[in-house]
Amino acid sequence: MSSADRAAFSQEKIVLTIAAAMFVAFSLLLDGFFTAGNIVSLVQNVSILGVLGVGMALTIIGRGIDLSMVANMAISVAWVLFLANGGTPLPLAILCGLAFCLTVGLLNGILIAYLEIPAIFATLAMGTAVYGFGQSMLIEGDVIFVPRTEAWFKAIGGSTIMGIPSPVIWFAAIGAAVAALLGFTRPGRFIFGMGDNPLAARITGVPMRPMMVAQYVASSLIAFAAGVFTATLVDSMNTRVAASTLIYDVILVAVIGGIGLSGGKGGVRNVVVGTLLIGTLLNGMTIMDVPYTVQNIVKSLILLVAIVTDSILNPRDEQTSQQGDI
Amino acid sequence: MTALIETRSISKAYRGVPAVNQVSFTLERGEIHALLGENGAGKSTLTKMMAGVVQPTGGELLVDGRAVTYANPAEALRDGIVMVFQETSLVPSMTVAQNLYLGDESFFNRLRGLYIAAQQFLQSLNFNVDPWATVATLGAAKKQMVEIARAVRQNARVIIFDEPTASLTPEEKHHFFALIRRLTARGVSIVFISHALEEALQISDRITILRDGEHVSTDLAANFSRERIIREMVGRDLTGALYSRSRARLPGKPALDVRNLSMGQAVRNNSFTVYSGQVTGVFGLIGSGRTETAKIVAGILKRDFFHGGEVRIGADPVRYRVPRAAILDGVCYVTEDRKLEGFFETMSIAENLQMGELTARSHSGFVLRMAEMQTLADEWRNRLAIRSGDADARVIELSGGNQQKVVIAKSLVQKPSVIIFDEPTRGVDVGAIAEIHALINRLADDGLAVMVISSYLPEILNLSDRILVSQRGRIVEEFSPETATQENIMYAAVH
Numbered sequence: 001m002s003s004a005d006r007a008a009f010s011q012e013k014i015v016l017t018i019a020a021a022m023f024v025a026f027s028l029l030l031d032g033f034f035t036a037g038n039i040v041s042l043v044q045n046v047s048i049l050g051v052l053g054v055g056m057a058l059t060i061i062g063r064g065i066d067l068s069m070v071a072n073m074a075i076s077v078a079w080v081l082f083l084a085n086g087g088t089p090l091p092l093a094i095l096c097g098l099a100f101c102l103t104v105g106l107l108n109g110i111l112i113a114y115l116e117i118p119a120i121f122a123t124l125a126m127g128t129a130v131y132g133f134g135q136s137m138l139i140e141g142d143v144i145f146v147p148r149t150e151a152w153f154k155a156i157g158g159s160t161i162m163g164i165p166s167p168v169i170w171f172a173a174i175g176a177a178v179a180a181l182l183g184f185t186r187p188g189r190f191i192f193g194m195g196d197n198p199l200a201a202r203i204t205g206v207p208m209r210p211m212m213v214a215q216y217v218a219s220s221l222i223a224f225a226a227g228v229f230t231a232t233l234v235d236s237m238n239t240r241v242a243a244s245t246l247i248y249d250v251i252l253v254a255v256i257g258g259i260g261l262s263g264g265k266g267g268v269r270n271v272v273v274g275t276l277l278i279g280t281l282l283n284g285m286t287i288m289d290v291p292y293t294v295q296n297i298v299k300s301l302i303l304l305v306a307i308v309t310d311s312i313l314n315p316r317d318e319q320t321s322q323q324g325d326i
Numbered sequence: 327m328t329a330l331i332e333t334r335s336i337s338k339a340y341r342g343v344p345a346v347n348q349v350s351f352t353l354e355r356g357e358i359h360a361l362l363g364e365n366g367a368g369k370s371t372l373t374k375m376m377a378g379v380v381q382p383t384g385g386e387l388l389v390d391g392r393a394v395t396y397a398n399p400a401e402a403l404r405d406g407i408v409m410v411f412q413e414t415s416l417v418p419s420m421t422v423a424q425n426l427y428l429g430d431e432s433f434f435n436r437l438r439g440l441y442i443a444a445q446q447f448l449q450s451l452n453f454n455v456d457p458w459a460t461v462a463t464l465g466a467a468k469k470q471m472v473e474i475a476r477a478v479r480q481n482a483r484v485i486i487f488d489e490p491t492a493s494l495t496p497e498e499k500h501h502f503f504a505l506i507r508r509l510t511a512r513g514v515s516i517v518f519i520s521h522a523l524e525e526a527l528q529i530s531d532r533i534t535i536l537r538d539g540e541h542v543s544t545d546l547a548a549n550f551s552r553e554r555i556i557r558e559m560v561g562r563d564l565t566g567a568l569y570s571r572s573r574a575r576l577p578g579k580p581a582l583d584v585r586n587l588s589m590g591q592a593v594r595n596n597s598f599t600v601y602s603g604q605v606t607g608v609f610g611l612i613g614s615g616r617t618e619t620a621k622i623v624a625g626i627l628k629r630d631f632f633h634g635g636e637v638r639i640g641a642d643p644v645r646y647r648v649p650r651a652a653i654l655d656g657v658c659y660v661t662e663d664r665k666l667e668g669f670f671e672t673m674s675i676a677e678n679l680q681m682g683e684l685t686a687r688s689h690s691g692f693v694l695r696m697a698e699m700q701t702l703a704d705e706w707r708n709r710l711a712i713r714s715g716d717a718d719a720r721v722i723e724l725s726g727g728n729q730q731k732v733v734i735a736k737s738l739v740q741k742p743s744v745i746i747f748d749e750p751t752r753g754v755d756v757g758a759i760a761e762i763h764a765l766i767n768r769l770a771d772d773g774l775a776v777m778v779i780s781s782y783l784p785e786i787l788n789l790s791d792r793i794l795v796s797q798r799g800r801i802v803e804e805f806s807p808e809t810a811t812q813e814n815i816m817y818a819a820v821h
Contacts, residue, residue: 184694186684192673193681199667203626204736205653205685264672 011258011310012270018302019277026284033287040165046253046279047171048226048233049246053253053271054171054178055222060254061182062215063195063263064119068108068127069223069250071242075134076101077227078237081144090150098224100138104130105220109213123216131242145236157232167229171275174222179268187211195263249299253278256303258310277302328391330355330515331376331407331484336385338371345371347539348385353484358506358516360530360547362523364559364727364755368539369519373486376517377409378402406483410473410490416461422448423457426476451475452508467498474505478514485509487518489753491525495611496816503529521753523552535559560757574791574807578603579640581744581775582623582657586635589627592618594799595635600744602775605766607790608801609780609815615799616779617662620746624659625652639744654687658742660734662749662779668733671722675714676703678721678732682739706735711761727758734762744775751785763789783812795819 027034052069059066080097084090104126111122146154159166182188190211193201202208231237257274259266281302285295329352338346346368353359361369374380375387378396386393389405396402399409416425423444431440444457453471461469470490477485485506491499506516506529520526526533527547534544535558542558582600587593593615600606610616621627623637625646636643639655646652649659661668669678680699683689703717710731714724721732730750737745747766751759766789770776780786786793793805795818803818 184696185692186689186694187692189677189681189684189694193670196670196672197667200670201681203624203649203659203661203667204681205650205740206681207650208648264670 011306012266012273014309015257015277015306016273018306019273019280022277022284023280026280026287030284030287033284038283038287040163040168042279042283043168044165044233045283046275047165047167048229049249049253049278050171050271050275051167051174051222051226051229052246052250053275054175054268055219055226056250056254057259057266057268057271058178058182058191058222059119059215059219060251060259060261061195061263061266062191062212063198064112064212064215065123065251065261066108066216066219066223067120067123067247068104068130069123069219070244070247071127071131071134072101072104072220073223073227073230074237074239074242075130075138076104076224077231078144078239079134079138080228081146081231081237082139084147084150085144090147090153094228098221101220101224102217105217106213108216108220112216113209113212127242127247131239135239139239142240143236143238146231154232154235157229158235165233167233170225170229174225175268175272178222182267187214191215192264195265197264249278252299252303256306329353329388330390332388332391333372333376334386334388336372336375336382336387338368338375338380339383344539346375346382346536349536349539349541351534351541351544353515353517354532355483355515356510356513357531358510358518358529360526360533361517361519361536362526362533362555362559363536363542364725364757367536367559367755369536370488371539372536373409373488373517373519376402376484377407377486379409403480403482406481407486408477408480408482408484409486409488410470410477411488416469416472416476418460418462420461421457422455422459422461422464422472425461425472426457426479428476447479448475451478453505465498467494467501470494470502471505474509478509478512482514484515484517487516489519489521491520491522495613497820499525521755523555526555527552537561556756559755575604575770577601577792578773578775580638581640582777583638584619584623584635585638586633587619587622587637588630588633588635589618589622590630592799593622593629596796596800597635598794598801598804600775600777601792602743603770603773604791605770605776605778605789607778607780607786607793608796609783609786609793610796610819612781614796614819616796617748618799619796620659620748620777620779623652624657624746625649626659650685653685653740653742656687656741656743657746658737658740658744659746660737660748660750662752664729664733669721669729669736672720674703674718674720675707675712675724675732676700676717678736679703679706679739682736686740688741702739706739710735710765725755725758727754727762730754730758730762734765738769742774744777745769746777746779748779749781750778751780751782759785783815786815787812 032038055069056066076097079100080093083093083096108123108126111117112119157167161169182191190206193204193206194208194211227237253274254271255261256277257266257270259270278299281298282295285298331353333349333351335348335350336346337344337348349368349372351372361373363369371380375382378399378401381397387395394405417428423441426444426447427440441457448455448457453475455468455471461472474485491502494502510516527550530547532544533547533550533555535542535555537559578601580599581602585597587596596615596619608616618627622629626649628647629635638644639657644655670681676699679702683702700717706712707717712728712731714728721729724732734750750762750766754762766776766778778789787807787810790807793807793810793815794801795803795815797819805815
């Protein structure tokens with residue numbers, strides 16, 4: 001974090017500036033952008049993406065990545081709904097789903113920490129396996145609806161508190177919790193240490209393997225939470241989301257805000273910044289009626305602009321990387 | 327006759343901080359010129375400016391009396407100036423011949439012709455390297471020969487070496503010196519940066535000393551003595567602190583007992599004991615299994631599963647699977663390669679030390695105490711005289727000596743009872759060497775069992791209360807400081 005703080009214009013600040021500029025431009029140019037209703041829906045639309053981004057950030061900072069998050073979220077929550085629709089009491093169904101998603105996280109962690117499989121392959125395989133297993137063994141059909149009887153369950157993601165939709169509040173709460181974990185606790189420092197220099201972390205005595213397992217269990221838990229918010233917000237869980245490009249958007253919001261894929265850099269703040277940018281962009285383009293395919297091009301361009309600007313303003317040549325040798 | 331390279335009041339500043347300040351330097355044709363100075367004195371930066379790797383922010387660079395500005399190393403190469411870095415720039419998976427001609431191949435590349443040309447060229451230099459050998463299979467010395475051959479093939483008139491002998495054994499060093507002598511006979515000029523003062527005195531024609539980015543002196547090597555070099559490098563007299571030996575401490579209880587330890591070909595049936603309250607020095611050439619032995623003890627590597635031998639800490643046999651287990655038992659290993667596995671480069675000094683504290687056996691609790699982190703950092707910065715602007719300075723920005731101090735402090739924070747230093751002063755400037763040696767002595771006085779691994783004989787002789795000599799995977803000799811001389815230690819290490 002200290003390195004990002006030192007740079008005059010870090011990627012985080014560049015992205016925040018782009019987001020703010022875009023927000024102002026949309027407010028001035030687009031009818032109906034700067035209205036209370038639209039702002040609320042803007043934030044609500046991306047808050048679940050943000051929650052997933054926070055979980056992803058946790059693994060990326062520790063020099064890992066969790067590509068199974070979306071599949072895990074879709075299948076575990078769809079199974080909860082499927083069980084509940086089939087007559088299982090909802091609390092018991094939730095426990096089953098929770099147990100399923102935590103098992104997936106645990107398996108991810110064991111594959112990566114103890115069998116030493118690169119995180120990208122382990123979680124890619126796990127995501128595909130979870131999707132296939134869920135589709136064939138656990139549930140029937142693609143879209144599972146939320147049971148109509150349980151009002152308290154629907155309130156998790158479908159209510160508003162003082163005009164603020166609950167997913168936004170959940171995003172804030174989960175973001176704050178993870179930020180506190182990263183910044184103010186021992187495991188948080190260990191995650192940064194492992195991401196910065198795994199060899200040094202090991203020699204220094206960081207419990208590497210338990211920490212890695214804990215990371216993937218945590219990202220699974222966050223994925224489950226995000227799934228519950230999604231299902232209760234839109235009254236259903238579409239398992240086809242596991243085969244969509246959502247997982248890339250999750251990585252996008254983490255990386256665009258300045259969390260380096262090489263690990264050890266960034267924090268929840270970067271995810272929030274990335275999420276705001278993507279939210280503003282998508283909302284503005286939707287109002288302008290830009291086709292979905294073109295939206296993808298714009299998203300990718302913004303990511304490239306942010307990364308290129310960062311590498312121009314904060315060069316990582318031998319001047320900065322070898323400062324110790326001058 | 328004009329000098330081959332001349333710098334006139336050349337300067338380089340990084341973000342306003344001068345690394346080289348108005349240095350004037352000349353390189354004559356066919357001479358070997360050593361550049362000496364502490365880490366951070368500006369040696370690397372000065373040579374990098376000559377080779378076009380970095381661009382000066384002030385002053386003039388003249389080659390053959392003509393002012394030049396190099397935008398990149400390729401432009402310097404056109405004038406025959408090549409820099410050979412510490413990290414080799416060869417492609418490991420290619421053969422020697424392919425590496426020699428890399429970038430110059432014709433479109434239809436005939437391998438046979440390439441090998442014949444490479445063979446003839448290497449023979450003309452009298453270099454004994456097989457052009458068919460894959461670079462990855464070569465030792466450090468042979469790799470260096472290939473690098474030199476490549477530079478010569480590119481019509482280099484000036485070859486700049488940055489610590490060329492750091493990874494060579496004494497035998498290879500002699501060979502290397504003979505090689506560069508042969509090059510100067512062909513009219514090539516050599517600039518070399520080194521920390522080894524004896525080498526500079528032995529091989530170079532002239533010596534230039536830099537301190538804090540400024541030129542101190544340039545003179546014929548014959549006019550220098552090691553005392554004069556040290557004095558001019560650090561600006562104060564350190565000779566006493568560096569080379570006097572305190573009287574030997576008596577052994578306390580055995581703290582670490584290694585019996586018949588084995589790991590593949592690297593460690594073979596190794597046995598020795600380290601006692602608390604004294605410094606046990608382990609001397610050996612690179613590849614003699616010293617580092618591997620230490621890493622097995624500290625749980626970083628694993629010994630053979632069958633007939634792997636035994637490690638006892640105090641009286642208890644232990645088999646650590648991870649370094650954490652060793653640290654919880656009070657066994658710490660301070661690495662020889664601080665950049666690779668020593669410190670956390672994006673973190674500040676305080677955060678690095680905090681990592682040590684969080685992993686210490688005494689630590690409990692979940693939530694961090696930020697105020698304690700600051701006190702801890704201030705305390706250790708004072709105790710080890712870590713020089714930096716503040717405790718928030720990132721470790722990567724410090725000089726080698728200060729980085730090493732941070733790595734040592736990170737281990738000391740863990741309050742070990744057995745501490746193993748592996749090459750504690752490699753790439754560390756002379757001033758910091760004295761401070762680190764004083765610290766190691768203090769630790770032994772405080773009752774810790776200290777083991778120091780080094781391939782630098784004066785260091786071993788200066789620090790050790792007992793001297794063990796390692797050769798081909800095992801300890802072969804033990805000396806007391808009274809009986810040890812450079813000659814008999816070296817004899818034991820190579821025979």
